[in-house]
Amino acid sequence: MDFTFPREMEKFRKLVREFGEEVVRPAAKAADEKHEVDMDVIRQAAAIGLLGVPFPQKYGGVGAGETGYCILMEELGKVCTSTATTIGAHIGIGAMSIYLDGTEAQKQKYLVPLARGEKLGAFALTEPNAGSDAASIKTKAVRDGDAYLLNGSKIYITNGPLADVISVLAVTDPTLGAHGGVTAFIGEKQFGIQVGTVEKKMGIRGSATSELIFEDVRIPAENVLGPVGLGFITFMKTLDTGRLTLGAATLGGAEEALRIAIDYARVREAFGKPIAHKQSIQFMIADMAAEVEALRSLVYRTAWMVEQGMPYTKEAGMCKLLGSQTASRNIHRALQILGALGYSRDFPVERMFRDARIAEIFEGTNEIQRIVIASQLFKEVGIRIRP
């Protein structure tokens, strides 16, 4: 066992951290207030290769693997959860679905510009009546010559208003259900995918979430992603890696909360000395640190498992479950330690508090993660559980 990061990963972390501190952090507050993606930040990230971190260089990426990608998400998670979300949806689910199941030609055509940051990606699964129950999607894809015509609507799609390339799941054969009847497609915005309602959200307001409307959108048959009928598998596999790296982003948020709490408790005085001297404060901080370390180990061990080619569905679910809880809890504690200042929008904890809450919900709610974890555990003892 070796728990140190390779030298090149440390170097990569340094690069990302500098980018985070110099470019992302200063822009976070304004993006939240304007409820707008700061495209300048995204462009600058693209310019230094950050939009293709995990992918091999031959596909326009940096070749930093899952570990490098987790490092990116962790460092972004510290400074701005909105930016982590925008880049996470682009790399971790949008481009990733093409990387995992795309043909060589699809990778050249779509993954390369996505990884280089010339195009922005999105991943469109959720529908009004199919959230947790993703298998119940209704968006239809009907074969029409050498193409498919898509009709339906997707909601809550991160990067929806901005994305050029959209991985989308649709029903190709309603008689077969999710396994056999659902197909993944690589859509382009310019095929006629329309942006519907852009959501106003409690947090991650520096990311954009919208409805995507498909009205006779024509997608060439060569853009079928993975085998026809097996799109559900492509999408679920993609979400596994998404969950791991979401865990990494929450690690960043949880660490940042810890740092803020220590910095404040060190200097804030009440009853004649710094509140750091009070056990109520010390114990909150000790719990925060313990949970951060547990999460760090889980996240990077899971990244290692991915790189070893080991199965990691259960562990990815755990990263997302534990990570989102740890971030929310730590930020909740940091807010408490700051007292009234924690409740003020003049300090970043307030934004972090609103932002963190989403991680317990998206990319599969925490209830769904528990179902995923439990079904893996019971599968090992011969019991099949249903959601």
Next chain:
Amino acid sequence: MDFTLNEEQQMFGQMFGDFMAKEVAPRAEAIDAEGETPSELLEQAAMQGFLGAILPEDYMGAALDMTSYTLLAEAWGRADLSSATVFHAHMMTAMAILAHGTEDQKATYLEAMAMGEKLGAFALTEPAAGSDPAGMLTEAKPDGSDYLLNGVKSWVTNAGRAGTYVVFARAPEGVTGFIVDADTPGLKVGGREKTLGLRGAEIRALYLDHARVPAANVLGKVGHGLRVALSTMDFAHLSLAALTLGGAEQALDLGVQFASERKQFGVLIAKKQAIQNYLADAKLKIEALRHLIEHASWLAVQGKPYSFEATMAKLYGGQAIYETANTMIQVHGGYGYIVDYPISRLYRDARAMSIIGGSAEIQRVLVARHVLAEAGIEVKP
């Protein structure tokens, strides 16, 4: 033991609930979005007698007993926590004057407060003294028959809107309470605090620059200001606890409503144990909180001390409302994160309740002090 409300209390409870559901709840979203509790709403509340709810009839109050008062605060909290906080801060200011004011002071201030002509604000906290008000720096210097107040008070709910402030400052004899009129020369209000929630409450700093306050406006005895502030906390704790009860009930209502309409995997999510557990735990917290509040208010109605019980209710209420709002967001899934659904507002509002009126850590100190006093051990914060 008798756990029923008397006929009058039941009638009031019904009336408060109806009024709040009709007049306040429909405005909650706009109050948050626009960051303001409309004056008409406060005028309406004054007309109903709410702004003098617990004041005696001599001062045009509605003379509610403490239990009925908590029913009012609960109903208001359920409808909208922002404007309920405005109401709460007003009421606690009036209670400080009622408990410690001279006959003259009461006659001068309370009637106007009950009629809604003057809103109250309570200025204890300072930038460097929150949990520890004894560390306050604001000075009150005797000057002939007046005092000159100098310093900064922070996080004053209703500042800028209030007509009557109760301000604490350090006189030569120690911390002292003062009743300060809004138009006192030398009193200035700072910019609005931008907050996570309770955005419809106006919270600002007060800048006191040689603010001249007549000695006749000293509230309670000179040098006894911390006692005045602390004794007001009994009422404030109970009042805030009632707000949290209302807020938690509202959160649960929203959760139940969503869970009984939303289907996934072919069934209502209400049919899933994970969801049922959230609802069950929320209900448990709500009923436990209600009993803490009822017990504390019952003691108050009996004329008995209720300080310890009110502190427990506030401490627990802060947790209960946060945890309930948090799990009810979860019940809403992605919808809970979209501002069109009121649960996200409640979640933001709820988070204040473990800080405002004394932090949870300080309230635990107070509870532990009570617990350990029986063992003869003194507890300091």
